Amino acid sequence: MNEYNFPENFLDSLNEEPGFDRENFVAAHENIISPTSIRINPFKESILKTNEQVPWCAEGYYLDSRPSFTFDPLFHSGCYYVQEASSMFIDHILKYTRTNKDEPIKVLDLCAAPGGKSTLINSAITSTDLLVSNEIIKTRVPVLCDNLNRWGTANTIVSNNDPRDFSRITGFFDTILVDAPCSGSGMFRKDAAAMNEWSEANVNLCRQRQERILADVYPALKEDGHLIYSTCSYSYQENEEIVDWLCREFNMESVRIPIYKEWGIVETVSPEHKAWGYRFYPGKVKGEGLFAACLKKKQETDELPVFKTKGHQKLALQEIELIKQYIKEPDAYYYNKVNDDWLAIGRAHKESLDTLQRHLYIKKSGVRIGKLMGNDLIPDHELALSLYINKDKVLQTELNINQAIQFLRRDNIEINTTDKGWSLMNFEGHALGWAKLLPNRINNYFPKELRILANAPSSSL
Structure with a gap:
């Protein structure tokens, strides 16, 4: 071990990284407490004691100190999400690349748990857009569902699939976020235990896994769609080299994201294809370590086969009419029944839901309303937290x-x-x-x- 008990060879491995300032970096880990930041739910108005705004995210705020969020009822009601400030940069990328807000889009958050970036995406899109939040590891799906439930929207589908499963739905998504599993060096200040997992061998293993994930999900991105790639690693192999690999293997086009000098973000250019990337270093930004890049798909994509909807359950119209009483603007939603539970999702998303159910394992779609016992509703917790409950009922x-x-x-x-x-x-x-x-x-x-x-x-x- 060496300065600040960093892993052996870690600092030396970063000496040639773009924007790396060894002295500043070490001082930030030794002397600066990791900042606490939250992101407000724009759909649930509340009065929160906030302070300085996160410069690259309109809903993000730093707090003067870290309170006990567990004992704040507004946290449980979904009025805000506790999220590391650097990762909120994804919001800035999403809003910059969204050139036509009138055209609905479909977004995939591939590695979504625990849900911070999914709730961020959900805040950045409209109700006519669709978010698919996927988590590869089954045991992490419940916490993802819980956090999306608190956010309260009905334009989200949660899936539990391997990235290769998405190759079945070619050209389905307008935007894909891959916040890739990585060696985790960007979290050393917040989680000192992560230093025990770091090694140069692990960096190389992570790079191989990142390439596999990206290659597997690539077919699901439509032509001219955007791939947002991010890690919480400083390692060049997991960042700029991956971006060069995407440009080389798939002929992707780099997208330059505008930033302001005072933000402290380091803009980088990959050596081979001159692709843009964005590095966050503690000491230069008020946040933790992050790398992000955005690329556009230029290859033609085969069209997704069109299937006629068949074999769906015959839904009881009388039950649907009872369910509708509990929903604001009830005709805007499509209702379906899973076992005994009634769920609602925006009517505009019915066709997408049919397609996804045909090809993927769906854990949750829209908002779970509850069960009917005769003419009475046993309401679900999701309905309580949703934006669509008819509170007059x-x-x-x-x-x-x-x-x-x-x-x-x-x-x-x-x-x-x-x-x-x-x-x-x-x-x-x-x-x-x-x-x-x-x-x-x-x-x-x-x-x-x-x-x-x-x-x-x-x-x-």
């Missing part, structure tokens, strides 16, 4: 901070009310979940797997 109960924490713990709560039935439990007007108000008690239906288990700290957001 359901009871609502406003909680104070102590009651909200009790609810999020799944504890018993005492409320002075004569209301009876299913009720949205709100904090500062934002739904946290469901409870059933009974004459002599309140049944708490906050999901067990999401409940707060930790002890409350002395500070809050």
Whole structure:
């Protein structure tokens, strides 16, 4: 080990990297605390104590200190997401490359868990656009679903597939984000344990895996579509060399993203194809290590075969009419039933959903509304957090901070009310979940797997 206990040979391996300043880099790791940043959900208005704005993301803000987000009800209601500031640069790329906002697009976040970049993409696109959030590792899918549920939108599909599975849907996506698994050196300041995993051999293994992932998913990108590639690594092999490889193997065209000098981002050019890349170094930016690049596909893409929709279940119109009562602007959505659960997704996305279900394993589509028992709805937690719930149809109960924490713990709560039935439990007007108000008690239906288990700290957001 050497300076700051960096892995052996690590600093030496970066000496020739574009923009690397060894002294500044070491000082940033030794003397500067990793900043805390959040990104506000633009669909859920709330009053948050924010400070300095992240310069490359309009919804991103730095906090003066790191509070206990676990005990902030607004976090659980999806009013914001805790996200590292450098990674918010993807928002800037998305908005720059979106030249025609009137033409709906389909976006794939290939390596999506835990969901930070997926919620970022979801904020940058419109309701007529579609986001497919894919997670390769099955055990990481639930946390991805939970974070997208909090965001509350109905234009997202979650899948659990290997990148090669997407080659079946040629030319389907307008934009693909590959935030690739990497050697993780950009996270050393936030996660010192990551240094134990770093080695030059691991860098080379990561590069091979990155090439396989990109080659596998490449057919799914349409002609003139954009590939956004990012890592949290400083290693040249995983960054500029990968961009050169994409240009060489697939004749991709580099896209230069405009940046401002005061942001502190280092703009790089790959040696072989002069492709643009963007490096984030702690000490130069207020954030962690990141590399990002954007490329355009120039090769013609075979058209996706058109299939006639057949074999779909015959949906009970009477049940659909009951479900529609709980949805704002209900005719804008397509309703489908999975086992006993009713789900809704934007009607504009029905054809895409049919295509994806034919070729991929779909974990979740749109918003899960709930189950019908006779003429009564047993509402799902997703419906509570969604932007589309018809709040005129359901009871609502406003909680104070102590009651909200009790609810999020799944504890018993005492409320002075004569209301009876299913009720949205709100904090500062934002739904946290469901409870059933009974004459002599309140049944708490906050999901067990999401409940707060930790002890409350002395500070809050």
